[in-house]
């Protein structure tokens with residue numbers, strides 16, 4: 026967990042699951058893996074088990090304890106819809122999100138098929154909540170664009186695309202039913218290059234379709250140098266956020282401990 030995230034499009038991260046396995050080319054330089062593996066076998070560290078997937082039930086209620094409204098990136102260090110995470114655990118995560126309505130949750134996955142199936146069944150109660158945004162990663166045409174179709178056809182009320190790391194020209198993207206698009210290049214050692222015309226193509230399609238567009242970064246080995254300006258300006262658009270009252274503290278604490286204890 027981090028209350029102050031360095032990620033440009035969120036305020037905080039919440040990780041009730043840690044660790045993951047690679048599924049497509051966008052995972053090649055997974056920052057979560059690099060970070061987690063640094064602490065493998067460090068006794069007492071949250072990432073003592075490196076990037077091995079595990080549930081962290083004691084973190085389930087965390088957003089219910091955060092009293093001020095935040096945009097929360099769910100599972101920045103994992104993928105909630107990984108096949109090693111049970112349906113019942115995903116439902117518990119969704120119950121917390123559905124209850125903590127004063128926040129805005131951003132759920133991002135590469136397992137779009139499972140996301141879509143669950144939003145149409147056991148997660149229906151959370152799918153139509155405007156403060157929960159459901160997104161898929163889109164790094165290329167082969168793996169990324171089919172995820173857009175899964176998401177578009179899902180029951181999610183708010184749908185977004187994280188086009189990062191953008192690895193090639195995506196060509197035409199079906200943006201009907203999509204409410205937000207983030208684009209970014211890969212950063213860090215070995216970062217794969219991103220061409221300006223690929224980004225401009227996505228941005229122009231968003232403008233034509235009236236979809237809010239957020240340009241996160243050019244990336245590269247030193248992303249602080251390449252920055253985040255596109256055609257001379259920044260693009261920092263978001264979908265509209267709903268504002269809901271904060272639940273009484275005691276109700277939050279009771280709910281948090283009930284949900285956490287059911288997995289301890």
Ligand code: SF4
Nearest residue numbers: 045046047052055103
């Ligand atoms: S799905 Fe995400 S968290 Fe999992 S390995 Fe790929 S990039 Fe990393």
